[in-house]
Amino acid sequence: xxxxxxxxxxxxxxxxxxxxxxxxxxxxxxxxxxxxxxxxxxxxxxxxxxxxxxxxxxxxxxxxxxxxxxxxxxxxxxxxxxxxxxxxxxxxxxxxxxxxxxxxxxxxxxxxxxxxxxxxxxxxxxxxxxxxxxxxxxxxxxxxxxxxxxxxxxxxxxxxxxxxxxxxxxxxxxxxxxxxxxxxxxxxxxxxxxxxxxxx
Numbered sequence: 001x002x003x004x005x006x007x008x009x010x011x012x013x014x015x016x017x018x019x020x021x022x023x024x025x026x027x028x029x030x031x032x033x034x035x036x037x038x039x040x041x042x043x044x045x046x047x048x049x050x051x052x053x054x055x056x057x058x059x060x061x062x063x064x065x066x067x068x069x070x071x072x073x074x075x076x077x078x079x080x081x082x083x084x085x086x087x088x089x090x091x092x093x094x095x096x097x098x099x100x101x102x103x104x105x106x107x108x109x110x111x112x113x114x115x116x117x118x119x120x121x122x123x124x125x126x127x128x129x130x131x132x133x134x135x136x137x138x139x140x141x142x143x144x145x146x147x148x149x150x151x152x153x154x155x156x157x158x159x160x161x162x163x164x165x166x167x168x169x170x171x172x173x174x175x176x177x178x179x180x181x182x183x184x185x186x187x188x189x190x191x192x193x194x195x196x197x198x199x200x
Contacts, residue, residue, distance in 0.1 A: 017163075021186055023052045024157050024165035031057045031155055032169070032179050039143025043121075045194060046139045053160045056192040058137075062152040062168060065127030068094045068106055074131045078122055081132075082115040090115075094123075103166070103185060118196035126152045126168075137197045149173035152182065164189040 027050050034057075038044065044059040066074045071094065084090050093109035106123055107116045122132050148171035158164045168183040 017186075020159065020161070020163045021165070023050065024055070024159065024163065024186075026050075027055045027057075027157050027159075028155060028165060028167065031059065031157060034140050035059055035153070036145055036147065036178060037142060038140035039146065040138060040141055042135050043137045043197070044140055045137045045197075047192075048157075050159070054192070055160075056158045058154075058156040058194075060121060060154040060156075062124040062126040062154055064129050065122055065124040066129055066132060067127045068097045068109075068123045068125060071123065072130055074122075074129065077132055082110075082118055082122075083112045084110050084115055085112050086110060097125075103183065120154065121196040124152075124154070124168075137194065147171060147173045147178065158189065158192050160192070162188055162190045162192075 027048055030048055030050075034046070034048075035044070042061065042064065044057075046057055048055040048057055066072070066078075071078075075091070075094070078084070079087050079090070090110045094106075097105055097109075103120055106119050109115070109119065150173070151171045153169055153171070155167050155169055156164060157166075164185075164187050166185040166187065167181050169179040170182055171179055
């Protein structure tokens with residue numbers, strides 16, 4: 001009886017995870033449409049009114065971030081902000097990312113909880129910025145259609161239950177297929193809410 005109940009619960013959990021993945025993938029399309037109709041060039045945060053309840057969207061242009069391989073002086077400014085525990089280890093860990101620039105590798109470069117949560121807001125393998133200075137996160141500002149051709153953006157969508165789809169997308173400029181997904185993670189990251197905007 002116990003095994004049967006455990007199997008039933010596992011099946012239900014798998015079903016709920018799959019359902020949430022499909023729902024957030026659909027919400028991603030709505031988020032992309034909002035970005036195409038927005039004039040923002042920096043980090044954007046807003047809520048979608050999804051069929052399954054509110055969904056928080058955070059969108060970040062990858063090109064405006066530091067490169068993990070060559071963060072320069074920008075890394076020093078991050079150490080205090082993200083409560084880095086071992087600066088020497090962090091520097092060597094980032095230097096060793098030549099063969100692995102994955103999200104997991106960047107997040108694992110330091111044991112600080114804040115680093116693991118927010119490092120990818122400031123660093124990206126696609127980043128070319130020399131510093132982390134930027135304007136505060138804003139809501140989408142309506143503007144003419146902007147296809148953002150060739151741009152890479154990180155999209156983080158979190159539902160009311162804390163389930164999160166974290167993707168890196170490339171804008172293609174094609175009206176029928178405006179993005180291609182370059183990277184995708186699905187996690188249970190906790191409640192909605194801004195925790196990585198240090199610019200304000």
